[in-house]
Amino acid sequence: MxxxxxxxxxxxxxxxxxxxxxxxxxxxxxxxxxxxxxxxxxxxxxxxxxxxxxxxxxxxxxxxxxxxxxxxxxxxxxxxxxxxxxxxxxxDDAWQKVIQRKLESLSAFGEIADEGLAIAGGDERRAERIKAAHDSLTWLQDLATRHPLRR
The missing domain is CATH 1.10.10.10 (Winged helix-like DNA-binding domain superfamily/Winged helix DNA-binding domain)
Incomplete structure (x- = not known):
């Protein structure tokens, strides 16, 4: 070449x-x-x-x-x-920083979802969309906890 x-x-x-x-x-x-x-x-x-x-x-x-x-x-x-x-x-750790910031922002949204679930109370129709977001974020946080970033 x-x-x-x-x-x-x-x-x-x-x-x-x-x-x-x-x-x-x-x-x-x-x-x-x-x-x-x-x-x-x-x-x-x-x-x-x-x-x-x-x-x-x-x-x-x-x-x-x-x-x-x-x-x-x-x-x-x-x-x-x-x-x-x-x-x-x-x-050297630029991409680790990017991913860490993304995980932190998702964690912050997880707190917002928790509050939304509390507001929705027992109303399943209102809570199901928030619960879907919450469950996805919880899954991602669990994954990140089991497989932490390493250099």
Missing amino acids: TTEEERDRTLRWVERVAAFCVEEWGLPPITGRILGWLMICDPAEQSAGQIADVIQASRASLTSNMRFLTAIGLVKKVRRPGDRTAYHRIE
Whole structure:
């Protein structure tokens, strides 16, 4: 495979990551492209200029998305001794953080479902939809408890 073919294949993969992030998490495509690129790039640390060039993004858009990804702990800024450029890399535990946040949000909704069941009281018609959500969330929490994330 030629270098150009490898680059095209890599960029198609980055676009698949971006599409996933858009469809599953409602993130802007550029955010998904940044994550995709930072997962596959070599070296692992990339400057904002390098990332912008590869994913064909404006520096302003890249900067705001990078700030977001850094704030939520998926990307970290790295400095090299003697180099004034800031580099970015995906955190080693980024995906564990994503999954943990999802589980926590589902747990929070489980509490909301519990309250809904209390409000519905003995009215089975009102409670059955809430109970379906509650049971699904309980199943997922049990699964996560039995199979905790490990690195």
